[in-house]
Amino acid sequence: MDKLVLILGDQLNFDMSSLQGFDSKTDKVLMAEVKAEATYVKHHKKKLAFVFSAMRHFALAVKDKGWPIDYYRYDASDNCGSLGAHVEHAIKQYQPNSLVVCHPGEYRLLEEISGWSERFNINVQICDDNRFIAAQSFFSQWAEGKKQFRMEFFYRELRKQTSILMEGKQPIGGKWNYDADNRDSFKSVPTIPAPSSFSIDNITQEVIDLVDEEFASHFGTLKGFHFAVDREGALRVLHTFIEERLCDFGQYQDAMLEGDPWLYHSHIGLYLNTGLLMPMEVIQAAEQAYFDQKAPLNSVEGFIRQVLGWREYVRGFYWHFMPNLKTDNYLNAARKLPNFYWTANTKMNCLSQCVSDTQEHAYAHHIQRLMVLGNFALLAGIQPDELNEWFLLVYADAYEWVELPNVSAMVLFADGGNLASKPYGSSGAYINKMSNYCKNCHYSVKEKTGEKACPFNYMYWHFLHRNKSKFENNPRMAMIYRTFGKMDDAKVTRILEDGDIFLQKLDNNEEV
Template identity: 60%
Template sequence: MTKLCVILGDQLSLNTESLQQIDKSQDYVLMAEVKSEATYVKHHKKKVAFVFSAMRHFAQELKENDYRIDYTAYSDSNNKGSLFEQVKAFCEQHPIDEIVIAHAGEYRLQQDIDSWQGKLNIEVTVCRDNRFVAEQSFFDEWANGRKQLRMEYFYREMRRNHNYLMEGKEPAGGKWNYDSQNREKPPKDLDVPEPTKFTPDDITNEVLELVAKEFDDHFGDLNDFHYAVNRTQALKVLDEFIEQRLEHFGQYQDAMIQDEPWMYHSHISFYINVGMLSAQECMDAAEQAYVSGQAPLNSVEGFIRQILGWREYVKGFYWHLMPDYKEKNYLNATRDLPELFWGSDTKMNCLKQCVKETKENAYAHHIQRLMILGNFALLAGLDPEQVNEWYLIVYADAYEWVELPNVSGMILFTDGGLLASKPYAASGSYINKMSNYCQHCEYSVKEKTGHQACPFNYLYWDFLIRHRDTLQKNPRMGMIYRTLEKMDGKKIDHMLDDAASFFERLSKNEEV
């Protein structure tokens, strides 16, 4: 009985469940850099480089651990272009009785894998995806029968069940959530530590050359590639985060500073999403920092909530609601994604900075993704399909299980309130409060109308007016609609005119 274990590009851990199912003295492991996965959307060049380099380093680790590995590089003459064809060709040349593979992260790919057994006439065993703390069945049971799926309640159950930051049956410090302490405006002289960087080794340099040649038409810059590409390096990123950034993570979690793309965030999403780091070890390290007095509770709770709460929740949410979830469009948004998302000129400094940093780093931190880029996509009524594709392309940590709920549910409100209790819509004053972008902008954040006015200001009211019938009934929107009722009619007309003229210029891809 010979088995073939197929390892996907985001399953780069010796603890992957499928590897536990094989006998390394006689079974095989297959990995392949296939075109179908690298190009189903035109992923950022740095994302392709990161995944290929991480795969090659992991294949090396498997060899060092005596696994019999069949690795097909992108330019190898025997590369068949798709995972299925690669597996099929291998099975034609070797007597394989069973294929084992850990459950894919993305629905699209799992659908494909589910068809292999019928097409190959070989048993295919799909094992648990152990990159997550909770089983999918736990989420499904929690979600069944609920009209709204609020992360906060899911998170509390996860804290209790997995015993993170608990004092007996009570949450550490007496509260589940310290978010109110995590919204500080960044001070002028903040000295943000440099992110952990690595010089590319021979393997990475070879991959960078390949990507420059073969993926030239993909979005993004390739220069200054400094990500971790193996577990040792990823652990260093985690260690340095705990030592240098975690203390202030909570305090500046929502803060944005011009030319400071990395802030006090952990930068571990690339690694945790490909299995190089486990969710548990990241949370254990943070909890230990709290216990030893190295980091305050608001930071540690905030960090653990992102992983045990949000990350686990969006994965469960995705698999609970796919494939229908992808089709939702509650606000009937249809506007095409404007060119400025790909880096064309804009006078809106906050957007310009976030797109520029995204292009350079294949990274933007949460508030940039949510309250600048996402907020704009929501207010402008951009087509969910195009917005989802953009987010899937541009970030090196983007996989549909995490990207889709964040984009459709959190920023675009396409599900009408299943994930978020209200749309995350904000005017320029929020951006001005949480960043210094407005100080470097051609627009004036204080002005509400006229050609100098910050577009976020009139687009915000235009959005609320456009969706009054749908959103007014939302209890969390009541106060804002009461403010609108009291507004001067002429001012409203002026804002609507400004918004119409803005949209006209946007649709012609003129500079806005």
């Protein structure tokens, strides 16, 4: 055998770099559903069912092409349990000239794979990860010599390099960013097209039964599984988004609505992150919708900024700042994650709703993750490891390369400001402005202190007070500290007392 090509569970595309030049006469594909990857955190049941089903569908497509493949199901008696063990077994069996694998998405796996050449005495070829538009070196070169690493400027470089939404050297429409047009909330409950939904075929039913049996203690429910599990389905999700929701994506991208996490978002993160969709085809589909006058510029640019900007940026950021990013804790946050992140049992309606959406769908949209689930963790001083583990296991699109920068750097400011110029913390006013959660809450968003007051209100000031030495010289926070400084002493005392009592309740695991 010439090449043994290892395909990981998030590399499910025939365009993967590792499959280029595959010769069915001399090469073989190796895929395995392994315990080590499925259990290193207790992934949401829907995420596991999605990944296993998508892997099995991809393996079938490989077979249909007439390519040789060894595929190990999770419950197969000859499953070796880890990627390394499967690779060792296949090398002994076939004695290939080389092992080919696309660069993995996670640092932990890269470290392991980098040791295989010596461990198994074989030539290991790690190909560039073409699930991204920018090469890893593009970020390092851009970051070289910089003290601040702002996404906006990285994004502009990529716009120029790819000519996406450009007129010569200028951005189409004259502006790089239409965020100012993209901050509306819903004035009444809107009628939004339902998310794409797929019926469960035999393969998916088999993995649902498997996950139900083998991963019963994992987070979330399998009920209502409706994800696409192959490339054809993922393309359908993309095109339905472009036709039905892209038009309103921009205007409502920050809005939240009780009982509906899907809104006008694209719901493609899980497909992009497993290779079922490639980023450039997604971006070009959105750009074409603008040229065809199907969607306005604020929506199209807003969406493209998520994929070409944020997604490419966090991936470059991850590799640039690893391994330190994993242990960073600039604010010395030390609190355990409250139990309600697992159960949704809290009187704070916004948090209860966002955790429930997450349990049910393995999905919550960006602002729910950032400004509710993340914001609370920042204000309460939750330890980065605790929050990272939670975010890594609860979402169907979660992989460390994207989860860790979003959680540690964007949400918790644990990196000390490499990603964000100031923390994303806010009081209840922001949540009230962007959602209808506060209407059905036990707490009152209008009240600043006292038993009925929204905890986000006093916790916001409590956070600023606790971390004053870290932020008071930050120019972007000067105004808020001036406002704090002007508050009368009695009010400050009440705020700090309420914050202390609340945090004590969290520590005692009392209901809040």
